[in-house]
Amino acid sequence: MEALLKLEGVTMDFGGLRAVNNFNIEIRKGELVGLIGPNGAGKTTVFNMITGVYVPTAGRIYFDGEDITGKSTNYIISRGIARTFQNIRLFKELTVLDNVMTSFHYQLKSNIFKAVFRSPGYREEEKRMVEEARDLLSKLGLLEYEDFIAGGLPYGQQRRLEIARALATHPKLLLLDEPAAGMNPQETQDLMDFIRMIRDEFGLTIFLIEHDMKVVMGICERIRVLDHGISIAEGPPEAIQKNPKVIEAYLGEAEE
Amino acid sequence: MDLTGFLQQLANGISLGSLYALVAIGYTMVYGIIRLINFAHGDIMMMGCYFAYFGILMFHLPWEISWIIAVVLTALLGVLTYVGAYRPLRRAPRISALITAIGVSFFLESIALVVYGGRPKAFPRPHVFDIEMNIKGVYMVSFTIWIPIIAGILLVGLIYLIYKTKTGMAMRAVATDLETTSLMGVNVDKVISITFAVGSALAAAGGIMWAVKFPQINPYMGIMPGLKAFIAAVFGGIGNVFGAMLGGFILGMAEILIVAFMPQIAGYRDAIAFSLLIIILLFKPTGLLGESMKEKV
Amino acid sequence: MERELILQKRKRLRIALNVIFLALFFLFLSKADDFLDPYFIRILNVSAVYTTMAMAYNLVNGTLGQFMLGPNAFIALGAYTVALLTMPVQKKALAFIIEPLIWPLNSICLPFLPALILAGIIGAIAAYLLGIPSFKLRGDYLAIVTLGFGEIMVVLASNLISITNGALGLKDIPGYVNLYWTWGWAFFTYFFMRWLRTSSYGRAFEAIREDEIAAEAVGIDIKKHKLLALTIAGFFLGVGGGLLASLLGTIDPKLFSFFFTFNLLIIIVLGGLGSFTGSAIAAFIFVLLSEMLRSVESPMNIGPFHIPGIPGMRMVVFSLLLIFMMLYWQRGLMGRKELSWDFIIDRIYPLKGVKDVGSATEA
Numbered sequence: 001m002e003a004l005l006k007l008e009g010v011t012m013d014f015g016g017l018r019a020v021n022n023f024n025i026e027i028r029k030g031e032l033v034g035l036i037g038p039n040g041a042g043k044t045t046v047f048n049m050i051t052g053v054y055v056p057t058a059g060r061i062y063f064d065g066e067d068i069t070g071k072s073t074n075y076i077i078s079r080g081i082a083r084t085f086q087n088i089r090l091f092k093e094l095t096v097l098d099n100v101m102t103s104f105h106y107q108l109k110s111n112i113f114k115a116v117f118r119s120p121g122y123r124e125e126e127k128r129m130v131e132e133a134r135d136l137l138s139k140l141g142l143l144e145y146e147d148f149i150a151g152g153l154p155y156g157q158q159r160r161l162e163i164a165r166a167l168a169t170h171p172k173l174l175l176l177d178e179p180a181a182g183m184n185p186q187e188t189q190d191l192m193d194f195i196r197m198i199r200d201e202f203g204l205t206i207f208l209i210e211h212d213m214k215v216v217m218g219i220c221e222r223i224r225v226l227d228h229g230i231s232i233a234e235g236p237p238e239a240i241q242k243n244p245k246v247i248e249a250y251l252g253e254a255e256e
Numbered sequence: 257m258d259l260t261g262f263l264q265q266l267a268n269g270i271s272l273g274s275l276y277a278l279v280a281i282g283y284t285m286v287y288g289i290i291r292l293i294n295f296a297h298g299d300i301m302m303m304g305c306y307f308a309y310f311g312i313l314m315f316h317l318p319w320e321i322s323w324i325i326a327v328v329l330t331a332l333l334g335v336l337t338y339v340g341a342y343r344p345l346r347r348a349p350r351i352s353a354l355i356t357a358i359g360v361s362f363f364l365e366s367i368a369l370v371v372y373g374g375r376p377k378a379f380p381r382p383h384v385f386d387i388e389m390n391i392k393g394v395y396m397v398s399f400t401i402w403i404p405i406i407a408g409i410l411l412v413g414l415i416y417l418i419y420k421t422k423t424g425m426a427m428r429a430v431a432t433d434l435e436t437t438s439l440m441g442v443n444v445d446k447v448i449s450i451t452f453a454v455g456s457a458l459a460a461a462g463g464i465m466w467a468v469k470f471p472q473i474n475p476y477m478g479i480m481p482g483l484k485a486f487i488a489a490v491f492g493g494i495g496n497v498f499g500a501m502l503g504g505f506i507l508g509m510a511e512i513l514i515v516a517f518m519p520q521i522a523g524y525r526d527a528i529a530f531s532l533l534i535i536i537l538l539f540k541p542t543g544l545l546g547e548s549m550k551e552k553v
Numbered sequence: 554m555e556r557e558l559i560l561q562k563r564k565r566l567r568i569a570l571n572v573i574f575l576a577l578f579f580l581f582l583s584k585a586d587d588f589l590d591p592y593f594i595r596i597l598n599v600s601a602v603y604t605t606m607a608m609a610y611n612l613v614n615g616t617l618g619q620f621m622l623g624p625n626a627f628i629a630l631g632a633y634t635v636a637l638l639t640m641p642v643q644k645k646a647l648a649f650i651i652e653p654l655i656w657p658l659n660s661i662c663l664p665f666l667p668a669l670i671l672a673g674i675i676g677a678i679a680a681y682l683l684g685i686p687s688f689k690l691r692g693d694y695l696a697i698v699t700l701g702f703g704e705i706m707v708v709l710a711s712n713l714i715s716i717t718n719g720a721l722g723l724k725d726i727p728g729y730v731n732l733y734w735t736w737g738w739a740f741f742t743y744f745f746m747r748w749l750r751t752s753s754y755g756r757a758f759e760a761i762r763e764d765e766i767a768a769e770a771v772g773i774d775i776k777k778h779k780l781l782a783l784t785i786a787g788f789f790l791g792v793g794g795g796l797l798a799s800l801l802g803t804i805d806p807k808l809f810s811f812f813f814t815f816n817l818l819i820i821i822v823l824g825g826l827g828s829f830t831g832s833a834i835a836a837f838i839f840v841l842l843s844e845m846l847r848s849v850e851s852p853m854n855i856g857p858f859h860i861p862g863i864p865g866m867r868m869v870v871f872s873l874l875l876i877f878m879m880l881y882w883q884r885g886l887m888g889r890k891e892l893s894w895d896f897i898i899d900r901i902y903p904l905k906g907v908k909d910v911g912s913a914t915e916a
Contacts (some may be wrong), residue, residue, distance in 0.1 A: 106772030359875035366868030
């Protein structure tokens, strides 16, 4: 079966620094794949290239059969990729509900005048957006916070909200950037169940960057390891855990 | 235009360019160190003029003494604006600092208006700058020669300060990486204050000599030169002292020569400068000698 | 669903309160001519025009969060448009003594409303054109570039003598405006902005303000939306300029210098960046304060004492005010909140949760 996401020979140079070197990967629909590696290995850079924040210096990126290399971020989102960020980027001063509703905006059909003057068509759209947003929040256990200011939420709920907002764009592929960062063991366990749940509930394909090995080994079906921009290993969790090159890459980091 | 006419305008351009360079340095140093566009810098220059003016006319000091005191006072004023208005906002979003700078600018202008009065005053030009000269048919007043000389001396002094002294090294360090430098025990606050002092002193020098060249001073005299010096700093590469010097000279020359060759667009003089700014920012925001900075995602 | 019902009731109550308020306000205006001093009427008119302009400016600087310093350009365009289109042909011929006014302006004379709408449209077009290059930049650089455009506009106004009459300016602009015009537009602008902000587009603008990168990540086309906000602001700023021209009766290029921007800046900061009612309140305070300080600037006789006037005190006060606010009171009067009927509505139909008016559900 054709891959949902395919990166071919993707390379990223920043001036003289090569952050990612000849990265290739194929992710099929429904998979839950992990991307790990020491700090600075280039993982977020890979995500940034997929979502159009950076244009790769070389190589191509294909999504759902389409070449999306170098396209604008909002176009890529509209094709069905969504992401979260390493340092949560919520719209802090907006309400929880509003945060989710922003994801529907790009799908809005009404133009600005219809929106401002509340045409029947717009009101219908708004009503559906509110319903769907609340439904989503409910599924993610956030409905009780719907009118709260996002910045005031506890950390764990903020992470969930960011994921909820990503889900609201109706993605086929979800990129999660260190979703477990800053979480205690209980929260981490909840997160793992949560990720499994949304994958099943929403029929998603998930590509995940993570440092927390419990999460990675616990939920990923397949893991790719990146070190200094180069892919050094790939395989199921058990194999990666024992892979000497991987161990050395991480130990090397511990030594530095 | 014949050769003598051209040489005359060239001389004009060089002296104007020196003035812009002196003022531009203050902008670029402050931006380099705390990423603030000090809107009030042109008004600092204006204050320098007025301090010198009052030194001579009210306190009857010899002009050399008056000028030096004016420069020192202006340096102190610059530090005062930092301590009073900008330092408290060190952690605030940059836009807040910019708005505050706009406020300080208008404040200095309005205080000058209230205290000094709105009527333009005649700045006393010391005799040594007032000697009429004729060099091979090119007619000029001696200040045209003196201004680049004095500017040159000050600039050399500045280069020495920045590259050959410990203070200068500290300034360069803070401009490169403020956090790390402060972690290494450098009193960052003091370094920034010194930067403001030096930048303001140079602006005062530039302002005083501006008043020598154009002897009419008024509370709003700093606005246009200030903006143009800023444009020069951006053109040369904001944050880069050599860039400011280069930009200042180029802008001064361009302004004189363009109007000399095309007098019909003299009214659009200021618009030319602004258009230049817009073009630089759109096509090469780092200017001639600057470096780019990207945002981390 | 229970929440649905509460929201509906709140909405109905709000509409009712708004209608009552508007009715009372316009009733007040209709009586104003009779019992109010012309001096105070002028203050009301000027406040209304400044309110319109401040709210438009706030849309870009506050709601969208993109700091631009060039509103004076669009105001100038609007003012000159209305002036040139509504002045009688003979008056124009008399006024343009250095260079004659170009065709077709020299033979056109339009009624007020079309001229005003055109002023808005020209402001909008100019804003769009200005935005295209400007929004390639952010932060300080965006501010400076837009300031530059504003200054260029003033230079153009001073030099294109065959269009603007240059430094001589234009006099005898027909005074069509009255309290209904100014406050009518002020309210229209307010409701437009308010409804815009509580619509999906308003959320998009605020998302851009909060975090541009995240906004992109939810599919929002940043460039397009920034231009949209600026264009709308340009329209209302142009209209404001047109109203101002008709109100003052006289305009010249110096009126639209950066100084004008500075005044609007003080107003929106004082009112609260992102609050439209804040801008309205602040505009009124600003105009009032200006007038009060104007009296400080001229000499006064209080009993046996003669106090000499201090010209320029207004600017001292306003600039200190701005500095003070930036240091200690950045939120301004209203912060991002809007003055609303919530203090009444919350008592009658409360809604749980800590929220801010302007959320998705409350229009």
